[in-house]
Amino acid sequence: MGELSATWYLLLSAAVFSIGAVGLLVRRNPLIMFMCVELMLNAVNLAFVGMAFGLNDIGGQVAVFFVMVVAAAEVVVGLAIVVAIMRRREGTTADDLSVLRG
Amino acid sequence: MTEIIFGISAFIVLVGSIGVVLSRNPVHAALFLIQALFGVAVLFLVVEAHFLAAIQVIVYAGAIVILFLFVIMLLGVDRYEDLRVDPIMGQRPLAVVAGAAIFGLLLAVILSVDGLTGEASVTSPIDRVGPDGNSVADARQLADTIFTDHVFAFEATGLLLTVAVVGAVVMARKISGDLQPLPEIPGQNGEDAELDEADDAEVGE
Numbered sequence: 001m002g003e004l005s006a007t008w009y010l011l012l013s014a015a016v017f018s019i020g021a022v023g024l025l026v027r028r029n030p031l032i033m034f035m036c037v038e039l040m041l042n043a044v045n046l047a048f049v050g051m052a053f054g055l056n057d058i059g060g061q062v063a064v065f066f067v068m069v070v071a072a073a074e075v076v077v078g079l080a081i082v083v084a085i086m087r088r089r090e091g092t093t094a095d096d097l098s099v100l101r102g
Numbered sequence: 103m104t105e106i107i108f109g110i111s112a113f114i115v116l117v118g119s120i121g122v123v124l125s126r127n128p129v130h131a132a133l134f135l136i137q138a139l140f141g142v143a144v145l146f147l148v149v150e151a152h153f154l155a156a157i158q159v160i161v162y163a164g165a166i167v168i169l170f171l172f173v174i175m176l177l178g179v180d181r182y183e184d185l186r187v188d189p190i191m192g193q194r195p196l197a198v199v200a201g202a203a204i205f206g207l208l209l210a211v212i213l214s215v216d217g218l219t220g221e222a223s224v225t226s227p228i229d230r231v232g233p234d235g236n237s238v239a240d241a242r243q244l245a246d247t248i249f250t251d252h253v254f255a256f257e258a259t260g261l262l263l264t265v266a267v268v269g270a271v272v273m274a275r276k277i278s279g280d281l282q283p284l285p286e287i288p289g290q291n292g293e294d295a296e297l298d299e300a301d302d303a304e305v306g307e
Contacts (some may be wrong), residue, residue: 004104007212009145012112014208016119016138022201023123026194029183031128031174035135038166039119042142045154053149057223058243061151062252065244068154068161069259073266075166079173080270086177095189 009050017043028093030082034075041071104148111148115141126182132170139163150228153241226251 020039027033045064052060085097118138125131139162146155188194226247232238248256 004108004148008108008112009149010212011209012115012145014205014212016115017208018201018205019116019119019123021204022197023119025197025200026123028189029128029179031170031179032122032131035122035131035170038135038162039122039138042139042162045158046142046145049146049149049151049154051220052151052228055220055222056227056229058226058228058247059223061154061228061240061244062247064151064154065157065248066252066255066259068157069263072161072166073262075169076266076270077273079169080273083173083177083274086179 006050006054009053010047013043013047013050015043016040016046028095030085030094031079033094034078034082038071038075041067107148108145111141111144114138115145126184128174128179128183129171132167132174135170136163136167139167151240153244 017040020036020043023036023039024033027036045067048060048064048067052058052064089096115138118134118136118141121134122131122138125134139158143155143158143163146152146158226243228240228243230238230243
């Protein structure tokens with residue numbers, strides 16, 4: 001593992017993905033949960049770009065391009081939902097939004 | 103040289119992502135997120151994904167995090183959160199165990215196959231050489247692939263962005279007139295519990 005290789009990118013990607021997953025499970029502020037989802041998406045992007053480098057294939061970078069577009073759309077819709085909920089209730093955490101629970 | 107840059111950027115990314123998880127103030131979390139995203143952009147540059155690095159800075163650090171900060175300021179939720187309380191018993195230890203399990207599984211897979219499985223591309227290699235003898239720029243190669251092999255996916259993302267923007271405008275606009283209130287959680291205060299009981303009685307009759 002002396003020279004820079006795709007394995008390094010995959011290891012870093014695994015670490016960032018796990019940190020994001022723990023954050024998503026632990027935090028209860030919906031905005032910070034969104035940020036953790038962004039972290040996980042970025043970890044996946046990192047793995048794609050590392051593999052594109054390792055296999056000498058531009059297809060990995062194309063996948064990252066599409067992931068970025070979908071992530072932007074997801075953030076726009078998610079934040080709109082958060083704004084719509086927070087307008088009606090002050091200081092909402094994810095735990096308070098259990099009205100769909102049976 | 104690239105190994106040193108990788109090490110520094112990886113450290114920045116890891117510190118940023120741990121900061122997002124641990125910071126008590128949402129504004130600080132957003133700033134740590136910018137740090138992590140910048141580190142990822144540098145890592146893209148190291149493996150010569152120049153176009154993606156630029157997009158990473160412009161779209162992620164520029165647009166998405168600013169949108170986050172905008173919503174935080176708009177809603178006024180930029181106060182410190184008390185992280186010492188754990189409302190659900192045992193949630194944090196379980197979450198850490200789950201995260202460690204995910205990391206361990208990923209590590210086992212990566213190290214057991216040594217990271218790389220698969221063949222190098224023959225149709226779309228990154229180090230393609232153009233007719234003039236110079237290597238083709240990253241953005242041009244990306245465009246060549248997107249607008250030939252993935253053109254329908256590209257059209258679909260255009261549609262997706264339109265739907266997302268329309269949906270966001272519909273959801274976030276201010277509604278004039280009476281709002282239908284969200285149902286209150288029963289038992290939160292005395293009045294609601296009584297109301298719920300009254301409703302139940304009516305249904306029973």
